[in-house]
Amino acid sequence: MSTSIKLADIAEGAARAVSSYLVEAFDHPGSVEYKADFHDVVTVHDKASQAKIAEHIFREAPDSLIVAEESSQMLTASGTPRDPGPDDIVWYVDPIDGTSNFASGIDHWCVSIAAGRGNEIIAAVIHQPTSGLTYRADETGAYRNGVRMAVQTVPVKRGIFATSYPSSRLGSEADALAFLKLIQSVRSVRRPGSTALELAEVAAGHLLAAYNRGTNPWDVAAGLFLVQQAGGHYIGFDDDASHPSPATQLTDGTHLYTANLVHARNYVGAGTKEAAAFCIEVMGRPDLAAQIPGIASSL
Structure with a gap:
């Protein structure tokens, strides 16, 4: 075994x-x-x-x-x-x-x-x-x-998305407006309250994507592997270089976690690259999406 x-x-x-x-x-x-x-x-x-x-x-x-x-x-x-x-x-x-x-x-x-x-x-x-x-x-x-299981691959506008962002601790007026854009652009949005289950539902093909900010390793570790093994895309990033875990530093100082994803504070789990790029844009980082190999062409 x-x-x-x-x-x-x-x-x-x-x-x-x-x-x-x-x-x-x-x-x-x-x-x-x-x-x-x-x-x-x-x-x-x-x-x-x-x-x-x-x-x-x-x-x-x-x-x-x-x-x-x-x-x-x-x-x-x-x-x-x-x-x-x-x-x-x-x-x-x-x-x-x-x-x-x-x-x-x-x-x-x-x-x-x-x-x-x-x-x-x-x-x-x-x-x-x-x-x-x-x-x-x-x-x-x-x-x-x-x-x-296999992830869903429908167009963004036909997908159901899940997130807990913005939240009571994280988010600004601009983020609230971005959330409104999400609601208006996709089939439906859920705020279920369990990061692990949101990622499990992405892996099962019930949700097209899930994203959040300010997560911890135990929140995402199981879900990220489910998404990956179901054929999906999981992207983790930090907004600055202050986190000690290994990551690739992008041109603006953002840490993009190509390895050790579990330690990234922000994540997107999605069935398609297009959905992943859309989530990153809604999170206020279209610049980041443009730097991720294989994602830039989706914007």
């Missing part, structure tokens, strides 16, 4: 290990706490399910590392932090992606787990406990409950 398939099996096992617990917790979410501000909620179930996932992963892959939403450092099985080496397996875990939905009784949330080595994600699982849907990607492709 290949490493990619083995890691995908571990990820799926970890997600299913917390499935029953989270279904029961969803009916009784309890009180919430706030992290950065009143927009950013966390429940006791985020922390409990993360601990259960980590226990499963370290039992199956004791030498690997985990970076997760409810942790501040990259941890080993012993609980001590360390930096990864080039051959280490690193797990990116979001125990409940869409916590605000979960805490409000809105059934649009998931467990997101991905495994990476070096600069690449090589296995991913996004699992919806309440529906039983499992999105999985390994070296052989991307699957939804075992059925191979």
